[in-house]
Amino acid sequence: MGDHVSGKGLKRAQLARWTGCNLETIRYYEKIGMMPEPPRTASGYRVYDATHVARLRFILRGRELGFSIEELRGLMRLVDRGTQTCAEVKAMTDQHLADVRAKIADLKRIEKVLAATAAQCSGEEVPECPVLEALAS
Amino acid sequence: MGDHVSGKGLKRAQLARWTGCNLETIRYYEKIGMMPEPPRTASGYRVYDATHVARLRFILRGRELGFSIEELRGLMRLVDRGTQTCAEVKAMTDQHLADVRAKIADLKRIEKVLAATAAQCSGEEVPECPVLEALAS
DNA sequence: ATAAGGTCTGTAGCAACTACAGACTCAAGA
DNA sequence: TCTTGAGTCTGTAGTTGCTACAGACCTTAT
Incomplete structure (x- = not known):
């Protein structure tokens, strides 16, 4: 072809x-x-x-x-109509940026807990495990 | 009730x-x-x-x-059977931690691009917008 | 002519829930 | 006692953003 x-x-x-x-x-x-x-x-x-x-x-x-698809749909609708303004697009971007930062913060919280807990693991062939204790708490 | x-x-x-x-x-x-x-x-x-x-x-x-649900299912199966070991649980946790860190890295990349692009915006009522240009590139 | 590949459609599946409709049950007030 | 409102039951459909089929066409190369 x-x-x-x-x-x-x-x-x-x-x-x-x-x-x-x-x-x-x-x-x-x-x-x-x-x-x-x-x-x-x-x-x-x-x-x-x-x-x-x-x-x-x-x-x-x-x-x-x-x-998201819906955010992009909104952006494209503006552009297609030629009615977009930098102010409006920047507002959407800033909102999205805030969402991204919130997600990063959430993942960092998770990372901290996981790292701290895993650091307490003996890593041996024993049944006791700090990770399981953290989940059971 | x-x-x-x-x-x-x-x-x-x-x-x-x-x-x-x-x-x-x-x-x-x-x-x-x-x-x-x-x-x-x-x-x-x-x-x-x-x-x-x-x-x-x-x-x-x-x-x-x-x-994930499947990760938890795996953990619970071990615990239910009483066959869990700290070594095994730690390995699963470390894998998950690596996934979390990868997600953080990805989001940070996104954050950087968004922040840098939004910083170039005039924020005025004009049609030209660096964010749209970045998306169109 | 035929075989291999590309394209078409509709539909089902993934994660991890969340929400609804319509039927039933239960407890408390008039 | 009757009623009313809240709780529970089941099954199913919706969410987000794809991805992957099956089975029927079409096109191209040999």
Whole structure:
């Protein structure tokens, strides 16, 4: 099938390879309305162009940064309408950043407890274990 | 209905309040075999005792520390058989700790990118936004 | 012509819950 | 005694974000 961009139009697997996205995930994003429905060949195959590549990259990059699908949907709606403002986007980003920091704090708390407890383990072939005691407490 | 421990035996809502667990989650843990099936009253109501309280606390504490249901199932199987050793439990804990640290690292990476990008925002009512540019890149 | 691969659809599965509908039971007040 | 309100029962569906099938097409290369 050859992966060179022949004139124009990518098939689904090509878009997947191009963006690093999973094949099925592309169809999923279309189903939930994150990706526009692409035109089809006469036999029903999806045909993607540069706008689809850009859109998918936007989603993937957003997901990498931990934005939820709904957050990204909101961002994209603004952009699609051309009504986005830096103020609004920054507010969403700051909110998301706060969520991320809260998650980090939570994981650090967990890490502390686990590390402190595991440090008390003898690591021997004995039934007593500080970890189990911590869970049973 | 009164929430004092009348002689012995808690109903489901009492166990929930006692442990801070969600009402439905108790039934869920029973369904997936994390909690033993409790005895029932003549009319079919579940009746819990101290062993159920202890078991549920174990699960909830483990979940708070980020252990998966399957990890906890493994731990509990060992304990139920009395075959657990500190060595084995410590190994599971260390593995889990490594997972937690990996998650922290990932979130910190995200935090850095978000903070750095948001810091470049003007925050004004203008359409250009560094966050959107970062997502589109 | 045929075989191998790509694509199509719909659907089911994952984790770990959470919530609801509709039926039943139980205890207390009028 | 009747009623009312709360608690409980069951099964099932929804959540988030994918991922992976099955079975039917289509396309391409040999």
